[in-house]
Amino acid sequence: MIPAKIEDVFIQVTTDFSGVITNIVAGKFAEKAFQIHSSIFKTCPFLEGTLEALEHQQQFTLETMVIDFNSVEYNVDIELFKEEQNISVLIHNRTNVYKIVEQLNQNRNDIFFIKRELAEKNEELKKLRKIADKANEEKSRFLAMMSHEIRNPLNVILGYSEMISQEKINDNVAQYAKLLAISGNNLKVIVNDILDLSRIEAGKLELIHTVININEIVTNCVENYRLQNKNSAVELLLNIENKIPENILGDQVRINQILSNLLSNAVKFTQKGKISVDVKMEYDNSDSTKIVFLVSDSGRGMTSLQASKIFDEYQQNKKSDNRVFGGAGLGLSIVKRLLKEMKGSISVKSTLNEGSVFKVEIPFLKGNSSKIIESEIEENSSIKSIVNKRILVADDDALNQTIVAHILAKENVILTQVKDGLEALNILKTTTFDLVLLDIHMPNITGEQLMQQKNEFHQSNRVTPFLALTANTTKEDLERYYHIGFVDVISKPYTAVEFVEKMKKNI
Template sequence: MIPAKIEDVFLQLTTNFIGVITNIVAGKFAKSTFQIHDSIYTTCSFLEGTLDALEPLQPVTLEGMIIVSSSKEYNVDIDLFKSSDEISVLIHNRTNVYKIVSQLNQNRNDIFFIKRELAEKNEELKRLRKIADKANEEKSRFLAMMSHEIRNPLNVILGYSEMISEEEINEKVRQYSKLLSISGNNLKVIVNDILDLSRIEAGKLELINKPINIKEIAKNCVQNYSYQNKNEAVELFFNAENDIPDAVLGDYVRINQILSNLLSNAIKFTQKGKISIDVKKVSENKNTIKIAFLVSDSGRGMTKQQASKIFDEYQQNKKSDNRVFGGAGLGLSIVKHLLNAMNGKISVESKLDIGTVFITEIPFLKLKNSAVKELKTAEISTEKKLEGKRILVADDDALNQLIVAHILKKEKVLLTQVKDGLEALNVLKTTSFDLVLLDIHMPNITGEQLVQQKKNFHTSNREIPFLSLTANTTKEDVKRYKKIGFVDVISKPYTAIEFVKKINVNI
């Protein structure tokens, strides 16, 4: 028994040798069109001549034929077989199959053209990507070059401002010196912010996970700004909960940068009252601890609308803020980017004319007790005295030489200064030192070239620390300097405290 559905898609019949239908054997497809004693050529005109040419006992298949039945066209395949006394004809209705095949062919063609178009678009995207990458590299190179050119004179401005402030001068000159220092530091912040934003946009921001004391970072940040804050109507405070661990894994520089940005903003916009950093534990599990830093002030505050935009790039709440307070409105945007990279978050609560609280939450990896002890030992070991240490400084900039001499003579070091790399080489061949500071860009022999000639130095100078004194501060520059022989880098512009601390760590 043949299933009904199958019978609907085929018809088997027989004809004599001249094409007259002699029997309907099976099937129902187009049965009304084919009648016994009718000529098969009436419906299948394409069989004329074909039936006559059939070889006995040799099956033949005709694919993709068209017949009309009840005014409808059908795509059919026909199998023919000639025996000794008749011809067997099997007609398959393949209309739906051919429609599907036709659609598949069309889809295949469409896919082919889409693939070709995608390939062309991908090539175009590759080309545009190369252009964008090149433009990004050029931008980074330009920013690095401009940073170097700005940092050198900025180091002189800030250095001499600091030196002037230590002299016995009248109040008006002291005020001029203070304003000069404020402007220089504002310019330093802008340069750093632009470089940081460039690194973030280029995806080159990398964080370091090392043992750090977060309470000390926050406390030192408050103390540093306490020294800078000359407004006696504003008091700075620091508070930390007792259950804050002594050490965690984190990035010292970036944590300090976040807190410094927030504290700097608080000082800018607070004329009287208090500013504080509070360190609190939010949550803790076996491996991590989440710490919140609350930077509060009693300043001018913000409206809800202003607070909603405060983390946007170049955002400043008043048009006059840039003129009055300096900066480019990048600080809080960079803070948010840094926190995102740390899987942290920041929020702000503020009331107009009452004050503002910035709340940052950062998850830190916990440290084992042994690592905490090592950190405390390392902190103690960095507290050294420079008195009597023999230090060589090579720098072709006379103004920078005076600043370095001013700082180091206060530390009572035995200082030797030369104006280029060639003079430094001659001195290093004959005189022993405890540490050497080299400017990178010097005539005759550069700092990079000199540090690679240690085999020509006096034996005692081959193992002493060499520090790079430079305005080239990109990560790539620092990595290259350390690779060729410098143990560390002192980046211009620097404060006297930063300068001495960096030497203390490495001597």
């Protein structure tokens, strides 16, 4: 039994050799068009001549033929088989099949064009990515160059401010020097913030995981701001839970940066009342701990809208804040990004005219207490005296030379100063030194080029420690300086204390 649905898509008839239908064998497709004793050529005119030419016992197929029935055209395939007495004609209705095939072909064409368009778009994206990468590289180079160009005069501003403040001067001049130093430090913060933001965006900011003591970091940070705070109407408080683990793994510099940023804002915007720093432990186990830092103030506070935007880049709640307090509005944005790198978080609760509470949560891994003791012993043992030591300083900036001479005059060293790399090379060939400081960017021969000519130095100077004086202190820069032979780097701008400590450490 042939299913009804199948019968509707075919018909099989037999004809004599002249094309007259002699029998309807099976099927119901277009059955009214194929009647016994009628000519098959009426419905299938293309069979004329074909039937006569058929070979006996040989199957012959005609594909994609068209027949007309009830004013409707049908696509059919026809199979012919010539026997001794008649011809078997099997007609398949492929109209729907051809429609589907046609649609599939169209879909295939569409897919082809889509794939070609995607390929073209991918090529465009590759080109755009190359352009973006090049733009990022150019931006990094620009920031590095601008960092150097800004930090050099900034070193002079801060250096001379420090020198002036140490002189016997009247109160007005002392106040001017103080304001000059404050403005210089504000500019230093802005430069550092911009570079930090650039490093984070480029994915080049790397955290250091060493054994640290949270109690010491927080205490030192708060004491630093307590000394800076000249407003007697504001009380600075510190509360640390006794159960805070002593030794954990973390980045001391970045934790101090986070706390300093929050404390700096609290001091700026609090005219009276109190600022408090609370350190608590959220959880603690054998491997890790989470510590919560709360920085609260009784300052001017914020609206909910202001608080929701406070961690955005370049965000300052009042247009006058930049002029009054300085800064570029990057501090809290960088804090948030640093905490994200640390797997931590920051949030704020604030009430206008009442104050704000910033909450910082940071997870830490546990450290080994013996390591911190060893590192302290090693660090302390490396600090030596530079009295009567022969020091060579090469720097093409005359103002920087004056600052260095002023700092080292108090240390009773035997100082030699030259203005470029060529002079430094000539003197290193003939005179021995205990320590050499080279500015990286000098005319004639740069500090880096000079380090690569060590074989031309006097024999004793080939083992002399060399320090790099530079404003370029990215990770890549530092690795390059250490690779070519510098033992340490003094970053511009530097304070007199930092400058001398670096020298004593490496003498």
